[in-house]
Amino acid sequence: xxxxxxxxxxxxxxxxxxxxxPGTMFLAGGTTLIDLAKCxxxxxxxxxxxxxxxxLSAVTVDEAGATIGxxxxxxxxxxxxxxxxxxxxxxxxxxLAASAQLRNMATIGGNLMQRTRCAYFRDPAGYPACxxxxxxxxxxxxxxxxxxxxxxxxxxxCIALYPGDLSVALTALGxxxxxxxxxxxxxxxxxxPGDRPDRETVLERGExxxxxxxxxxxxxxxxxxLKVRDRQSYEFAAASAAVGLELEEDGRTIRDIRVALGGVAxxxxxxxxxxxxxxxxxxxxxxxxxxxxxxxxGARSWYANGYKIELACRVVARAIMEVGGIK
Amino acid sequence: xxxxxxxxxxxxGAQYALTIEPRVTLLDALRExxxxxxxxxxxxxxxxxACTVHVDGERVLACLTLAVQAEGRSIRxxxxxxxxxxxxxxxxxxxxxxxxxxCGYCTPGQIMSAVACIREGHAGSDAEIREFMAGNLCRCGAxxxxxxxxxxxxxxxxxxAA
Ligand SMILES: Cc1cc2nc3c(=O)[nH]c(=O)nc-3n(C[C@H](O)[C@H](O)[C@H](O)COP(=O)(O)OP(=O)(O)OC[C@H]3O[C@@H](n4cnc5c(N)ncnc54)[C@H](O)[C@@H]3O)c2cc1C
Ligand code: SF4
Ligand code: FES
Ligand code: FES
Numbered sequence: 001x002x003x004x005x006x007x008x009x010x011x012x013x014x015x016x017x018x019x020x021x022p023g024t025m026f027l028a029g030g031t032t033l034i035d036l037a038k039c040x041x042x043x044x045x046x047x048x049x050x051x052x053x054x055x056l057s058a059v060t061v062d063e064a065g066a067t068i069g070x071x072x073x074x075x076x077x078x079x080x081x082x083x084x085x086x087x088x089x090x091x092x093x094x095x096l097a098a099s100a101q102l103r104n105m106a107t108i109g110g111n112l113m114q115r116t117r118c119a120y121f122r123d124p125a126g127y128p129a130c131x132x133x134x135x136x137x138x139x140x141x142x143x144x145x146x147x148x149x150x151x152x153x154x155x156x157x158c159i160a161l162y163p164g165d166l167s168v169a170l171t172a173l174g175x176x177x178x179x180x181x182x183x184x185x186x187x188x189x190x191x192x193p194g195d196r197p198d199r200e201t202v203l204e205r206g207e208x209x210x211x212x213x214x215x216x217x218x219x220x221x222x223x224x225x226l227k228v229r230d231r232q233s234y235e236f237a238a239a240s241a242a243v244g245l246e247l248e249e250d251g252r253t254i255r256d257i258r259v260a261l262g263g264v265a266x267x268x269x270x271x272x273x274x275x276x277x278x279x280x281x282x283x284x285x286x287x288x289x290x291x292x293x294x295x296x297x298g299a300r301s302w303y304a305n306g307y308k309i310e311l312a313c314r315v316v317a318r319a320i321m322e323v324g325g326i327k
Numbered sequence: 328x329x330x331x332x333x334x335x336x337x338x339x340g341a342q343y344a345l346t347i348e349p350r351v352t353l354l355d356a357l358r359e360x361x362x363x364x365x366x367x368x369x370x371x372x373x374x375x376x377a378c379t380v381h382v383d384g385e386r387v388l389a390c391l392t393l394a395v396q397a398e399g400r401s402i403r404x405x406x407x408x409x410x411x412x413x414x415x416x417x418x419x420x421x422x423x424x425x426x427x428x429x430c431g432y433c434t435p436g437q438i439m440s441a442v443a444c445i446r447e448g449h450a451g452s453d454a455e456i457r458e459f460m461a462g463n464l465c466r467c468g469a470x471x472x473x474x475x476x477x478x479x480x481x482x483x484x485x486x487x488a489a
Contacts (some may be wrong), residue, residue, distance in 0.1 A: 001350050002350075003350055004332070004349060005349060006349030006350075006393070006395050006459065010356045010372060027393075027396075029391075030391050030392060030393065030396065031373055031391050034352070034373075034392075034393065035372055035373050035391060037350075038371065038372060041373075047349070047393075049396060051396070051438075075385075075454065098463055099461055099462020099463075100386060100440070100443070100444065100447070100449070100460075100461075101376060101379055101386045101387050101388045101462045102373060102388065102391075102462065104385045104386060104387050105387050105388065105391065105392065129453065163434075199356050232457075232461075232464055233457070233458050233461035234461035283425055306487070
C-alpha cells in the first residue's frame with residue numbers, strides 16, 4: 001500500500017473542499033478502498049475519513065419513501081424493520097452480499113461506489129494493460145479468462161462487471177442518489193464504460209453521496225432479490241435479479257413491474273423490455289419465461305461468460321414467479 | 328512521505344499509545360506494533376475472516392481497518408475474551424469440546440466472529456450459523472466442528488440468560 005496522509009472530516013463542506021485536491025479520496029468503511037490500495041490499484045495521496053460526519057447515517061421511512069443515509073452500514077439497513085417490510089428487495093440484496101464482518105464496516109455510499117472485481121484490474125503488476133486503470137493501455141481480460149465478465153453494457157475498451165447487489169435493487173425500485181450538490185436518478189448515476197472505462201459514475205471531484213432515496217410503491221413492497229452464485233454464501237452474483245410486482249384487483253393481471261439485473265452488466269441493469277412485455281398481461285409461467293428473454297436483448301458474450309445469457313433469463317423468470325406467488 | 332501520527336487505542340480495556348503511519352492497518356498495529364499476535368493475518372484482503380476483531384462490540388476485519396480509524400473506539404481481540412481469572416469464554420470452551428479446529432490458524436477469527444454471531448441472534452439453526460459465519464474460511468475444513476461449537480455455545484449462553 002502506498003504511503004498516504006489521513007484527515008478526519010468533521011463537516012460535510014470541509015470534506016468536500018478537501019477532496020477537490022487531486023489524489024484525495026473519501027474513506028468510508030474502507031472495504032473497497034483499502035483493499036484496492038493494497039492491490040496497488042488506488043494510490044491516494046490523502047484519505048479524508050468521512051465516517052465521523054454527523055447526520056449521515058439515519059434511516060427514515062415514511063409514506064413517500066425510504067431515505068437511507070450514506071454512512072449507514074449495510075448491516076444496519078438490512079435489518080431495519082421498515083425497510084424489510086416495505087422494501088424487501090433492498091434488505092435481501094444487502095443480506096446476500098459480502099459477509100457479516102464486511103456488512104458491519106461497509107456503508108451505503110461506499111457500496112454504490114464499489115469497483116469491479118475484474119481480476120486483471122485488481123493486479124496491476126501482473127497485468128499492466130487495463131483501460132479502466134489507465135485509459136488507452138488495452139484490456140487484459142479480452143484475451144484471458146472472462147468467466148466473471150459482463151455480457152451487457154460492454155464496450156470494446158472494457159467488459160468489467162459491476163459487482164454490487166444493493167444498486168440492482170435500487171435500480172429496479174427507481175431510487176435517487178442525493179449528493180452534496182444535487183439529486184441523481186440512479187439510472188443516470190452509473191455510466192457504461194464506452195471509451196472512458198475509468199469513469200464509472202457521474203460524481204464530480206469532491207461531491208459526496210449523502211443519502212439514497214427509494215420512493216414508496218406497491219411494487220417496492222412486493223419485491224425480492226434473487227442471487228445465484230458459485231457457492232451458497234459469501235460470493236458475488238453469477239447472475240441476480242431484483243423484481244417488484246403490483247397486481248390489479250383481480251390478483252392476476254400485472255399493473256406494475258420493475259426488473260433489474262446484476263452480475264451480468266457493466267452497470268446495474270434495468271430490464272425495461274421485460275417490464276414492457278409483462279405490463280397488463282396475466283401472470284403465468286409461460287408468459288413470464290417468454291418475456292424474460294428480453295432481459296438479454298443486445299447481450300454479447302466473450303468465450304467463458306456465455307453461460308450468463310441463459311442464466312440471466314432464468315434468474316429473472318424465477319424472481320418474477322417468486323414475487324408472483326407461482327411455484 | 329506522510330507524517331507519523333500519534334494515537335491511543337483502547338484494546339481489551341487497556342490504553343495503548345503508538346506512533347505510526349496512517350496507512351498501518353489495525354491488524355498490523357496489533358501484531359507488529361503492540362505484540363498482540365492472537366489476531367491472525369490470512370489473506371490481508373478482506374476475504375478470509377482470520378483477522379476478525381470487535382470494534383465497539385461489532386465484528387469487523389482488522390486487515391481492512393486503518394488503526395487510525397479505530398481511535399476513540401473500543402477494540403476487543405481474542406486476547407481479551409477470557410475473563411481475568413483465565414476462565415474461558417463459552418465459545419472458546421465449546422471450540423475445545425467440539426474439536427472445532429485442526430491447525431488452529433483460523434480459530435481466533437472464528438471465535439471472535441462466533442461471539443458476535445451469537446450476540447446478534449444469528450445462531451438459531453445450523454443453516455443460520457453457516458450463513459452468518461460464512462465470512463470465516465477454514466483451510467482445514469473444520470466446518471462441522473465449528474458449527475457444532477457455535478450451536479453448543481449459543482445454547483449455553485441462551486440457557487444462562489433464560
Ligand atoms: C471479500 C469481499 C466480498 C464482497 N462481497 C460483496 C457482495 O457479495 N455483494 C456486494 O454488493 N458487495 C460485496 N463486496 C463489496 C462491499 O459491499 C463494498 O466494498 C462496500 O460496500 C464498500 O463500502 P465502504 O463503505 O467500505 O466503501 P470504501 O471502501 O470506504 O469506499 C469505496 C469508494 O467509494 C468512495 N466513497 C465512499 N463513500 C462515499 C460517499 N459517501 N460519497 C462519495 N464517495 C464515497 C470512496 O472514496 C471509495 O472510492 C465485497 C467486498 C469484499 C472485500
Ligand atoms: S475488463 Fe475492464 S477492468 Fe478488466 S482488464 Fe479489461 S479494461 Fe481493465
Ligand atoms: S486477513 Fe483479514 S480477512 Fe483475511
Ligand atoms: S483450523 Fe486450520 S484453517 Fe481452520
